Amino acid sequence: MPNYFPYHIHSWYSLLDSATDFRDYVDKAVELGQTAIAFTEHGNIYNWFEKKQYCESKGLKYVHGCEVYLTETLSLTDDKGERFKVRDNYHTILLAKNHDGFLELNSLISKASDDAHFHFKPRISFDEFLNISDNIIKISACLQSPLNLNNAKKVSDKLIALKTTDYGYYDNFLVYYDSLCKKYDYYEVQPHVNSEDQKEYNKYLLDLSNKYRKKLVCGTDTHSINQYKAECRSMLMLSKGITFKDDDTSSGENTFDLTYKSYDQLVEMFKNQGALDEHIYLEAIENTNLVEQSIEPIVIDTSIKYPKMYDNDEEYFVKKVYRMFNEKLADGTIPPEQKQQFEDNIKEELRVFKKTNMCGFMLSMSEIVCWCRENNIPVGFGRGSCCGSSVAYVTDIIDVNPVQWQTVFSRFCNEDRVEVGDIDSDYFEDDRPKVYDYIIKRFGQEKTGYVLAFGTWASLAAIDGIGKALDRKWIEQNYDKYLNREEERKYSEYYNRKSIKEQEFFDKSPYSLQRIKQIKEEFKQDEEKAKEKYKELFYYYDGLVNVPTSQSMHPAGIIASPITLADNIGEFTSRDGKVILQLDMDSCHDIGLTKYDILGLKNVGIIGKTAKYLQQSFPKSKDINWNDQKVWADMKKSPIGIFQFEGDYAFQMLCKFKTHSIEDMCLVTAAVRPGGASYRDQLMQKIIHKNPSPIIDKILEKSYGYLCFQEDTLKFLQQICGLSGSEADNVRRAIGHKDMNRLQKALPDILNGYCSHSDKPREDAEKEAKEFLQVIEDSASYQFGYNHSVAYSMLGYVCAYYRCYHPLEFLTAFFNCSKTEEDFANGASLAGLYKIKILPPKFRYSVMEYWMDKESNSIYKGIGSVKFMNQSCADDLYNLRDNHYDSFVDLLRDIYEKTSVNSRQLDILIKLDFFDEFGNAKELLRLVKMYDMFGTAKTLKKEKLANSDVVRAIVERHSIGVTKAGKESKSYTQLDNSAIMNECETLIMSLGIKPMTIKERAEIQKEYMGYVDIATGKQEDRPKLYILDVKTLKSKASGKTWARQITAQSIGSGKQSNYTITSKNYHEEFQVGDVILCKHLEKQKDYWHITNYEVLVNI
Secondary structure: OOOOOOOOEOOOOOOOOOOOOHHHHHHHHHHOOOOEEEEOOEOOOOOHHHHHHHHHHOOOEEEEEEEEEEEOOOOEEOOOOOEEOOOOOEEEEEEEOOHHHHHHHHHHHHHOOOOOOOEOEOEEEHHHHHOOOOOEEEEOOOOOOOOOHHHHHHHHHHHHHHHOOOOOHHHHHHHHHHHHHHHOOEEEEOOOOOOHHHHHHHHHHHHHHHHHOOEEEEOOOEOEOOHHHHHHHHHHHHHOOOOOHHHOOOOOOOOOOOEOOOHHHHHHHHHHHOOOOHHHHHHHHHHHHHHHHOOOOOOOOOOOEOOOOOOOHHHHHHHHHHHHHHHHHHOOOOOHHHHHHHHHHHHHHHHHHHHOOOHHHHHHHHHHHHHHHHOOOOEOOOOHHHHHOHHHHHOOOOOOOHHHHOOOHHHOOOOOOOOOOOOEEEEOHHHHHHHHHHHHHHHOHHHEEEEEEEEEOOHHHHHHHHHHHHHHHHHHHHHHHHOOHHHHHHHHHHHOOOOHHHHHHHHOOOOOHHHHHHHHHHHHHOHHHHHHHOHHHHHOHHHHOOOEEEEEEEEEEEEEOOOOHHHHOOEEEOOOOOEEEEEEHHHHHHOOEEEEEEEEOHHHHHHHHHHHHOOOOOOOHHHOOOOOHHHHHHHOOOOOOOOOOOOHHHHHHHHHOOOOOHHHHHHHHHHHOHHHHHOHHHHHOOOOOOOOOHHHHHHOHHHOOOOOEHHHHHHHHHHHOOOOHHHHHHHHHHHHOOOHHHHHHHHHHHHHHHHHHOOOOHHHHHHHHHHHHHHHHHHOOOOEOHHHHHHHHHHHHHHHHHHHHOHHHHHHHHHHOOOOHHHHHHHHHHHHHOOOEEEOOOOOOOOOOOEEEOOOOEEEOOHHHOOOOOHHHHHHHHOOOOOOOOOHHHHHHHHHHHOOOOHHHHHHHHHOOOOHHHOOHHHHHHHHHHHHHHOOOOEEEHHHHOOOHHHHHHHHHOOEEEOOOOOEEEEEEOOOHHHHHHHHHHHHHHOOOOOOOHHHHHHHHHHHHOOOOOOOOOHHHOOEEEEEEEEEEEOOOOOOEEEEEEEEEEOOOOOEEEEEEEHHHOOOOOOOOOEEEEEEEEEEOOEEEEEEEEEEOOO
16 A cells, blocks of 8 residues: 655644644554654754654654754845844755764754854754755755745845845855755655645746756645644644744635645645646655655664763772762761761662762762862752762762661662662752853763753643634734724824724723633633633643743753763754753653753752851751750741741641651651641651551651651661662562562562561561551552651751851841742741841942841841942942041042942932931932032032032132132132032031932832832831732622722831722722821731721821
């Protein structure tokens, strides 16, 4: 039965140009009896390995390809000698013929997105295309091919329209044209029935093929698996404002049918098209099989690829382990009583690392973390199962002592489970770029790359997107019925906004923004009901939800490899210059690449900064008293700043359990997770759970008899049943995956081992063992990681330690690591608890960040959050803090002469009362104006002082106003600037100039700081409320306003709160920015109601 090779296929990885999963194409190809398939995405090879794996799992040959973009030249030079890029971006299909072609194609695609090549799309130049080897099959692609001369003419015309000339673009294109025609291996004809352009182009290609003796080949340019997905594609594109009129399937009048076709459907389409004779198009279809037959299957090395560090990583690592072990013994990091256990652990772990080829990986992790510590970059104590490794502790990968905390190595590494090593590390978010840069420099840019990730349309995003598309469609269909398009265009251009009439029309759309918001709310309440009610929108929903719509970078992962990545894997360069692989996290893992997760954790930054403010290094676990009962007691004052327990429920459980040890914290951490529900209540009451036997109770003694941790399962299987670490972990995983065959295979060894440790008859002992195995099976899905929990509990404890003993430094660090309004509000709350004052930015005290003043037990806000400020401005002003100034004029002189502070920055800081020790803002602003006039002037024209007798008298006392001949001069000369400014300052300070009102200050703060920061500290000002927001609350039934909900800040305390004012109590109008005096306040059902108030003026 005749068939063909589908090589021109676009899946949803041709972002925004398809809504079809590549798996659907593969399944269809198998159904049709096809033997191979190629995915030729637009300009990328995203997740090509995942596609290859799926193809091969279905018995289908995977062909590596891409529809690349070509440009005549990377840039042209205009009349001014400046280079500019041309948006021509022609289409061409490239297929890798063999492994060398695979490497070459990946390299081309990797290059295409760098700054020199990219212009709207990743692309390669004609010259680069003409240099492609015979290891790549080159096919001319669709109507956007460079062989279609109409495309070049359109580009030339656009250039002429924009720049009056095409700078020889079209003439140069014609020079290339013959070479392009010769370079292609095949010319692609397509069967689209309704396109006159395609018909003419097919005929043209037939003539071209005769002229250059090139074969025609049938391309389908498939973008959708079926008609439904084609309609979804149209919605996807329309939502983003992308429209191609010729293939609009949503209207039912598509020129291009881009759905997947069978052989018979292709034949029928060519027949109906009528552009080519039957024997021509049948041969073109058959030529697809010739293409496929000329392509060798690509074999990919999926072995684990750890980066190579030295000539012999294993030997180097072993030496490093024992060197650092001896150092830790010598300095007391490892106490003498732990020496033998460490030696035994290290010997066993090194044996496992050698067997799994992990020595190089462990060495690389050690070098990364050691570099961070050497460069004062804080690193968390540890994360994940790695905290069970003594070797990791010795080599500073972690700072969790496995012997001290009894963590378990086999949970981390299993000699029978060969997979890519995985160690995550925690850093402060701001330090992560430094770590990435080190990894790139250490291993080389050509062998490192960030990991690909995708943004998708989740449920609500899909509703938004479909709604936007339907809204655009409705507006286009109805616009001319209601509005005059030309009149509205002129109005919009003239007023730079929509007319009221046009806006009212937009609001009529059944898919307006407000309507979509309502649909989403109904969907959240009842999905099925919403789908039934809004059938048009939800018709597309299933076809678009979870479809990738954008590519990005994995939030933490970076790859380091022993092989070059541009050719072996494929890369692209993001617009901010980051090199990202063409594979996502799962594909990187499957192909054996090593991923380093550099994770951001705010609390690591808080601890690191606190230590820095104390002029200490990041704390080492060996130096910390983990049993300080003062810390455990203080921890229960507040959840704020205590890692893992900042949530109300977790903190409540921490207090309820009367936590007083790291082990206790670990138990609470496990219990508060959803999986801990089965034992949580009993554990919180410390009710001891009895297990099938005392020897099991002994293993679970520290967890009150409850099986909370995966490591407890391993201890049972190793210590009681006698299994090796690897065997125990294999059984644990088998139970977790419900692999009963593997469990039954291991059962005799488990029972024999258990019985040998039991003093009961074998029958009873076996019954106990099987009973506990059932407990393990029932709890496998919710057991938590003890290794991980220890490290994270240690972080929480150190936060509590610093908060207890050094609250000022801790809170300063807390503020400087905060990002959200909630963080800052929590910080303010904590400051109140520890009697620490939070003050606005002030001269002598403030730096770029928050900074502390120990004498007054205060923290001053930094000027970094103020618009237009910078680090040098902050540093320069802080450097003046210890100088004595008798007047503001003296300070002004230093600011002008010794700092980089400019006039705008100075003006803003004065308005924010930064210099209020010298006077109020209005006084100081007037002084600056005078200083600018004659603070440093050598001469001054008299006419400038014509309207100020007092100032003129001051200047006359300290200057010369006559010529040498004794005649009146036009200017004052020989000004004594200091004397003049000192008298002016005395004058201004004597005038009684009133300070800015509270409303004026608030508006300035909002403009330059983004928030209002007024707190007088006076009791009488507490009921004075600055209005930050006003919302009108309406009845759903009647639509009438029943209340106003306001967000306001107390001028006395600075605290923000929400209040309700019902319509019957709303007797005086106010708006955002007003100040009201709350005369009566009462609480009704957890809400504060203002029942009487007065709007204050001139405040």
